[in-house]
Amino acid sequence: MIATRGGVLTGVRLSSVAALTILCLATTPVSAHHGFAAEFDADQPVRVTGTVTEMKWANPHAWIFVDVAGADGKVVNWGFETGGVNALYRRGWRKTDLAAGTVVVIDGWRGRAKNGPPTANAYSITLPDGRRLFAGTSSANAPGGGKSESN
Amino acid sequence: MTCRRRMLAYLVTVFVVAAVAASFTQSVVPVIPRAADGRPNLQGIWQAVGDTATDVGVSIPYQPWAAEKQVSNFKERQTEDPLANCYLPGVPRLMYMPYPFQMFQTATTVAIAFSWSLDFRIIYTDGSVPPSGIDFWLGDSRGRWEGDTLVVDVTNHNDKTWFDKAGNFHGAGLHVEERYTLIDADTIQYTARIQDPDVFAAPWTIDVRLLRQKQLARLPEFHCNAEAEERSGAFERNPRTWYPKR
Amino acid sequence: MSIGLRRGQLAIAAVTVFTALALPGRAIEPQPIGRMPDGKPDMSGVYEPDHGGGNYGLEKHEPSKGNLAPGGRGIIVDPPDGKLPMQPWARGEQNHRALPEGAYDDPSVHCFPDGIPRSMYHPQPIEILQPPGYVVFLFERMYWRIVTLDGRPHPPDTTRFWQGDSVGRWEGDTLVIDVANFNGKTWLNENGEVLSHEEHVVERLTPVDSNTITYEATIIDPAVYTRPWTIRFPLRRSTDQLLEQACHEDNQELPYLKELKDAAAPARRVGR
Numbered sequence: 330m331i332a333t334r335g336g337v338l339t340g341v342r343l344s345s346v347a348a349l350t351i352l353c354l355a356t357t358p359v360s361a362h363h364g365f366a367a368e369f370d371a372d373q374p375v376r377v378t379g380t381v382t383e384m385k386w387a388n389p390h391a392w393i394f395v396d397v398a399g400a401d402g403k404v405v406n407w408g409f410e411t412g413g414v415n416a417l418y419r420r421g422w423r424k425t426d427l428a429a430g431t432v433v434v435i436d437g438w439r440g441r442a443k444n445g446p447p448t449a450n451a452y453s454i455t456l457p458d459g460r461r462l463f464a465g466t467s468s469a470n471a472p473g474g475g476k477s478e479s480n
Numbered sequence: 481m482t483c484r485r486r487m488l489a490y491l492v493t494v495f496v497v498a499a500v501a502a503s504f505t506q507s508v509v510p511v512i513p514r515a516a517d518g519r520p521n522l523q524g525i526w527q528a529v530g531d532t533a534t535d536v537g538v539s540i541p542y543q544p545w546a547a548e549k550q551v552s553n554f555k556e557r558q559t560e561d562p563l564a565n566c567y568l569p570g571v572p573r574l575m576y577m578p579y580p581f582q583m584f585q586t587a588t589t590v591a592i593a594f595s596w597s598l599d600f601r602i603i604y605t606d607g608s609v610p611p612s613g614i615d616f617w618l619g620d621s622r623g624r625w626e627g628d629t630l631v632v633d634v635t636n637h638n639d640k641t642w643f644d645k646a647g648n649f650h651g652a653g654l655h656v657e658e659r660y661t662l663i664d665a666d667t668i669q670y671t672a673r674i675q676d677p678d679v680f681a682a683p684w685t686i687d688v689r690l691l692r693q694k695q696l697a698r699l700p701e702f703h704c705n706a707e708a709e710e711r712s713g714a715f716e717r718n719p720r721t722w723y724p725k726r
Numbered sequence: 727m728s729i730g731l732r733r734g735q736l737a738i739a740a741v742t743v744f745t746a747l748a749l750p751g752r753a754i755e756p757q758p759i760g761r762m763p764d765g766k767p768d769m770s771g772v773y774e775p776d777h778g779g780g781n782y783g784l785e786k787h788e789p790s791k792g793n794l795a796p797g798g799r800g801i802i803v804d805p806p807d808g809k810l811p812m813q814p815w816a817r818g819e820q821n822h823r824a825l826p827e828g829a830y831d832d833p834s835v836h837c838f839p840d841g842i843p844r845s846m847y848h849p850q851p852i853e854i855l856q857p858p859g860y861v862v863f864l865f866e867r868m869y870w871r872i873v874t875l876d877g878r879p880h881p882p883d884t885t886r887f888w889q890g891d892s893v894g895r896w897e898g899d900t901l902v903i904d905v906a907n908f909n910g911k912t913w914l915n916e917n918g919e920v921l922s923h924e925e926h927v928v929e930r931l932t933p934v935d936s937n938t939i940t941y942e943a944t945i946i947d948p949a950v951y952t953r954p955w956t957i958r959f960p961l962r963r964s965t966d967q968l969l970e971q972a973c974h975e976d977n978q979e980l981p982y983l984k985e986l987k988d989a990a991a992p993a994r995r996v997g998r
Contacts, residue, residue, distance in 0.1 A: 364916060366782075367829030368982050371792025387976030389837070389867075410978075415866065415969045423613050438792050441826055442982040443989075450794065516763070516858070523857060567975045568868075582872065584857035586770070591855055591862060598839055598869035598889070602853065602968060616970040640975075699872060701887050705974050706838050706911075714980075715836060720819065721910040721949075723886045723923035 368410075369450040373439035377407060377449075381431045386424045388413045391463075393451065395433060409435050409451035417463055432457055510664035512628070515585055520628050520662045522583045522590060525699060526690040528576035528670070535646040541681045546649075553647025562641055566704035568599060568617035570641025571634050572656055572672035576688045582699045590623060590630065595700045603632050610636050615652060617641060632658040643674075643686070651678045666692040754963060756935040759899065762856060767899050767933045770856045772968060773961040775941070777801070780847035783917040784957060785809055795916060801847070803942075804956040811952045816920040823918020827990035830983035832913050837973035839869035839888035841912030842905050842927050843943040843957060852961065853968050861894055861901060866971045873903055880906045886923065888912065903929040922949040937963040 379397035393409045411417075427433075433456060437449035454462040513521040531537075542550060553560055563569055569577060579596040588606040593599075603621040610620040615638045623632040634656040642649050657673040668690040675683045709715035717725075760768035779787070779798020785808055786800030802808045812820065822828050834840055840848050850866040861873040873894040880891050886909040894903045910923025930942040939961040946954040 364829040364832060364835045364979060364983060366790045366795035366916070367826040367986065368979060369792075369794055371790065371794055374792075385976065385978075388971045389973045389977060390979075392978060408978075413971065415971055418611075418614055418969065419966065438794060440982060442985045444985050445981065448982065452792075523859075568972055584855055584860060584862050586855060586857050589855060591857070591864060593862065593864075593870045593872060600864050600868070600870050602864065604967075608967075611967075611969070614969065617972050617975065618970055697878070698874070698881065698891070701839075701889070703838065703888065705836070706833075706888070709836060715833070715838075716831070718831070718911075720815070721920065721922040723908075723910050726884070 365410075365450055368440055368442070368448075369438040370441050371438050374436070375439050375449050376434065376436045378432065378434045379407065381427055381429050381433055382406060383429060384424070384427045386414050388415060391417065393427065393433075393435070393454070395435065406446055407435075408446060408448045409437055409454075410448065411451050411454070411463055420463075422463055427454075427462060433462070512662040512665055517587055519585075519625055520630075521585060522630065522660060522662065522668065523585050525580050525582045525693040525696045526668060527578070527580040527693050528688045529691050530576075530688065531578075532576040532686065532688050533573065533578060533644055536644045536648055536686050538684060538686065540648060540684055543679060543681055546679045550647050550649060553642070553649055555647075557645060557647050560647070561645055563645070563704075566597065566708055568641065569596070570617055570637065570643075571601065571619050571621070572658065572674075572686060573641060573643055574599060574601075574618065575658075575670060575672070575690075576686070579702055580693050580696055580699060593699060595702050597704045598701060603630075605630075619654075619656065621658075628661060630658075630660040632656075632660070634658060649679070650674070650676045653678045666694070754937055754965065756937040758936065759933045760936055766856075766896050767901075768856065769854050769861075769901070769931065769933055769939055772851050772853050772964045772966055773939065774851055774964050775847050775849070776960045776962050777847035777849055778959050780957065780959065781844065781849060781915045783915060784919055787917075801957045801959045802955060803958045804944075805953070810919060811955055812920070813950060813952055816950045819920050820918045823913070823920075825990075827986045828918055829916070830980070830987040832916060832918070833911055834913065834916070835977075835979055835983060837867070837977055838911070840865075840867065841888055841908065841921065842871070842890050842892075843929070843945065844912060844914055845869070845871065845889070846941055846943070846961075847915075847957075847959065850971070851964055851966055851968050861903075864968065866968050867973055868971055873901075880904075883907070886910075890925075890927065899932060901929075901931040903927075903931070905929065920950045921945075922947055924949040931961075934960070 377395065377397045379395035381393060382396050383394045385392040391411045391414050393411065395407050395409060396404050397407050398404050433454055435451050436453040437451040440448035442448070456462060515521040558564060574594060574596065577596060579594065581592050581594040584591045588604070590603040590605060592601045599618070601618055601621055603623040605623045608622065610622060615636050617638055617640065619634040620636040621632050621634050623630050637650070637652060637654040639650065639652040653676045655675045659671040661669045663669050670688045670690050672686045673683055674680065674686065706715065762768050778801040779796050780801050782795045783798050784802050787798050789795065789797035800808045802810065805811060823831060829835060834848070839845070845865055848867065853864040855862040855864070859875055861875065863871045869889065871889045871892055873892040875894050877895065878893065880893060885907055887907055888909055888911065890905040891907040892903050892905050894901055905927040908921070908923055908925045910921065910925070912921055913919065914921055924947050926946045928944045932940045934940055940958065941961050942956060942958040944954050944956045
């Protein structure tokens with residue numbers, strides 16, 4: 330069960346997230362994190378629900394752009410960064426798996442930079458039916474249950 | 481002249497002409513290096529001759545919409561050429577840019593390491609097939625030997641690369657068939673047959689000679705983006721660690 | 727609650743099945759080491775480094791908050807305490823680099839070549855080829871290293887490379903590689919551990935079985951460290967083929983990291 334207030338993650342049942350995370354962790358190392366610890370702030374968790382406008386299927390990281398309605402009703406386009414597409418491809422994910430118009434719930438860590446549109450590092454992307462997308466890559470960053478990729 | 485003498489003169493002339501003709505057509509077959517498995521040995525450091533990289537210099541059978549696009553590419557080439565941003569040049573362009581590259585050859589693979597930006601290509605000669613549902617700047621390369629020619633199918637291209645600085649371009653449906661033939665120990669005849677039914681009305685061909693760079697003991701490094709960022713100051717010198725400026 | 731549980735269980739089941747089906751590089755039964763025609767070990771193929779988090783810190787370290795920088799088991803085997811024997815100035819340099827405002831200066835975030843030894847433990851598939859006269863390493867992040875086997879000397883001191891110059895020889899079943907002529911521009915990892923142009927590396931690659939190579943590297947850098955030090959970790963064979971990783975072409979991170987660097991700039995100048 331996940332509690333939110335105003336789009337910000339305020340609580341999480343660790344057992345469920347941890348269970349999913351441990352199952353999702355891949356034995357193959359993910360591609361480089363490329364300064365994630367510098368770029369994103371684990372003290373600023375975010376959870377947004379929105380509509381995908383574009384998925385940039387790229388290395389070194391894929392980006393998912395999502396229209397999110399703020400509390401004031403204004404729609405802001407967020408950019409979520411995930412692992413590299415080669416890791417996604419090797420796990421069977423394809424460019425076409427996330428179409429524009431899909432509603433998603435994304436959990437992530439907020440970007441530190443102030444300029445430009447809001448960004449976050451996505452560690453969990455969930456569809457309305459509960460399916461988790463792109464599992465096994467960015468899930469290494471999940472809170473609480475995340476084993477390091479380097480064991 | 482008697483009939484017999486005429487016949488003799490005629491026969492001598494024919495013989496002389498035939499001998500002279502034979503001496504012209506019977507060229508000495510160049511000795512080419514061979515690998516342990518008997519295939520031509522492509523190993524070595526090579527570089528294209530000529531200025532194909534500036535303009536492929538052939539009449540390209542563009543479809544009408546594509547011919548217009550090439551003209552606008554040419555106008556905007558200072559900014560629109562992917563090489564202006566040091567992006568991966570694509571295949572075949574990488575093969576005839578004016579920078580050396582080194583070819584390596586095993587029974588199952590021909591690998592090419594490029595001095596330009598430390599790029600590389602892996603040409604699988606083990607009969608394997610390309611992955612599906614994924615595209616690459618340098619395409620995917622699967623090769624086979626036809627006699628003494630390495631024939632390579634390059635597929636899975638994206639649509640982001642050009643053929644040259646003149647804005648000659650292709651789409652994601654590009655299929656390149658390369659042929660590498662050692663015409664002597666120091667020269668490879670390289671041919672790229674270009675097909676893209678969305679862009680061209682017919683296939684067309686680029687021909688380039690690759691010359692062995694005997695003066696190079698090892699492959700240099702020309703890292704396009706690093707050099708650009710150092711020039712612009714985007715990547716700053718660290719005086720405590722960098723090799724000192726001369 | 728019951729509906730949520732059912733969905734959760736379904737999700738777990740789906741993920742498990744999908745992960746099991748899609749797992750790349752399925753386990754390979756180890757065989758004795760393969761041999762080249764000349765009797766030397768055949769190490770050719772694709773490997774993944776069992777890197778111990780080296781790209782985030784060579785010493786044993788915890789993951790950063792949120793696991794944005796993964797933890798590491800520590801891959802330094804000498805000195806025995808597993809700590810980098812840094813000179814004091816290097817410790818200061820490394821501390822600054824490890825801050826968010828220092829990340830922009832990491833050449834790896836610019837997609838520049840990673841140098842040695844970082845190329846070997848940056849998480850990525852590595853293809854090893856053994857064509858006649860060479861051992862060639864091709865790295866998925868799109869750079870190479872070419873090891874000569876003919877005993878030639880290194881190039882003149884004024885010739886400098888991102889990947890150094892690699893001269894190799896076989897000692898029994900171990901490939902010993904001597905690497906010099908570095909340009910001093912690379913970092914050891916995202917933690918900003920330091921290297922200079924005086925870097926010299928001696929590597930030893932020893933196949934253990936057909937699936938595993940032990941990789942060992944001794945780093946000698948008298949400008950940075952008080953003594954040489956050594957890392958060791960395995961490379962594990964993979965059934966994958968390399969996929970192109972066009973790093974620079976779609977690199978979106980630099981503006982964000984530059985903003986962090988510029989915002990801290992006045993304080994940074996004073997601090998250094």
